[in-house]
Amino acid sequence: MECVVSLEGLASSQHGQVKYAAAFIDEHIQDIRLENEQLTIIHESPKGNEAIESQVRRLIERFSHGDFGFKENILFEHKVDTPYEGDIIAELVERKIIKVLEPGLFIFREPFSSLMRFLDYSFVTKIANRFTGITEESYPAVIHADTLNKTNHFTSFPEHIHFLTHLREDLDIIENFSQTIRDAGGWKQEDALDLNTSMPKPKFTMNPSTCYHCYEGLQNETLEGDGLVVTAISKCHRFESRNHTDFGRLLDFSMREIIFVGKPDFVKENRLRSIEYLKELAVEWNVDSMLEIANDPFFTNDFQVKASFQRNQEMKYELRLTIPHVKKSIACSSVNFHSNTFGTAFNINMGKRKAVTGCVGFGIERWAFAFLAQYGLEESAWPEAFREQYHAWQQKSL
Structure with a gap:
């Protein structure tokens, strides 16, 4: 069946949010298309078109409350006329460099797997290691449900969670x-x-974000000095339904993070430094990119309140890389400020006050996909600085 719902009257900047959320309204949905202010849903739901349309209208109502709109607020742009415009995913599949197990779940082979390792190495050596006293930790891919509950993930992003039993x-x-x-x-x-x-009720879930384990590890502690900086990489998992067919939206992915925990000024200053380091890297590697104010895709009835607060307080920035083939961009890094939310939730103290936290995230697979989407697999076409650094890393890794 085909259900067509008009989005006329809803701010165009919010159409993508509705399309994303619509994937979760019924498990029998097969495809969703957004064209000409219309959402077309192909489905085999026994509930019928009327029920599907009703659910979509609930989402439209959720995203249209108030006068808050998703206007772009671009803080930085590096425009590049990149040489590759092909369908990099199709090329990678054809050349058997990636094996698609199902949408969003891939096996990565050489040279993509090497590129991923190089990118992570670069994020550590070129950005993370510039922070004084940084330490590295290693986290499991599984997180206790009680821990995840303290992060408010169950109420903010319930649709993403993979439960384990x-x-x-x-x-x-x-x-x-x-x-x-x-x-x-x-x-x-x-x-x-x-x-x-x-099966018993689940005690664990797959971890949706690297930094949660850092806060869990600091629970009930009192930190000394101004704070600490930690880096870690872990596998993260988010179920995103039909959205896994979108470019770079993976079910299972690698997330390198730099995490700041401490006094407000310490966290804010390090966060600002990380933004400058990201901008420098985008220019050095000559990737077509922009840094903009963003918000998380909250899946709650108070979406507008949470998203508006994030944007007004500039609590989230995203570095987005252009994907020429689809004429869109994807978020490859994010820079976040959480205030004392996690310090309070996990009782992390700085003297008599709760610690504040922030983090910088690097989606390793997304960076690799986006870079290849702009420059292709032929290394001779890669930016000189990137190519030289990649070859130096290969020699060092032998």
Whole structure:
């Protein structure tokens, strides 16, 4: 079935938000298109078109409250006439450099996998290591649900969460599960388990953001001096439904972060330094990019309040790299200020006050995709500085 809903009257800057959120309104949706102020939804929902349209209109109402609009506020631009305009994803698949397991879930092979390692190395050596006293930590890809609850992730981004559970510690259940799979000739998703009887309620989820473990690790501590700076890379996981077909929107991805925890001035000054370092890197590598004020895609009824607060306080900046083939840009790095939200949630103290926090994130796969989308796989076409640094890293890694 095809359901067409007009977005006329809704600010055009919010059309993309509605399209993104619409992917979550029904599990039978097959495709969503946004054209000429109309949202077209292809689906096989037993609820029918009327119910789908009703849900879309609920979203339109959510995103249209108040007079807050998503006007671009660009702080920096580096415009480049890049040489490659092809479909880099299609080329990578054709050359078997990436293997698509399903939308948003890839296997990366050489040279893409090497490019990812080089990018992470560069973010550490060219940006992270410029902060005095920085230390590196290693985090698991799994996070306790109680920890995630303290970050308000369950109420701000409930649609993203991957829950983890297991078979109950019950011999009959375990043996019955194994025998059922054996009798069926293997695992079949349609023969779903009775989750209520076979599995306990989840205690863990996949971690959606690298920095959460840093705050968890500092829980109930009192920090000395002005604060601390930590860097870490971990696998992050966010379920984004049909949006995984969008360029660079992965189900499982690598996120390098630089995390600031401490006094307000310490965090704010380091955050400003990180913005300058990002701008320098964009120019040095000659990537077509811009830095703008942004907001998180909150999936809540108070979306407008939260998004407006973020933008008005300039709590989130995004470095976006252009994807010539689709004539759009994607966020590859973000610079965030959380005030004392996480210091309070995790009881991290600076003397008698709660610590404030901020972080800089680098989406490793997104940087690699965006760079190749602008310059292609032929290294001779790459910017000279980038190419020389990449070859020097390769020699050092031998």
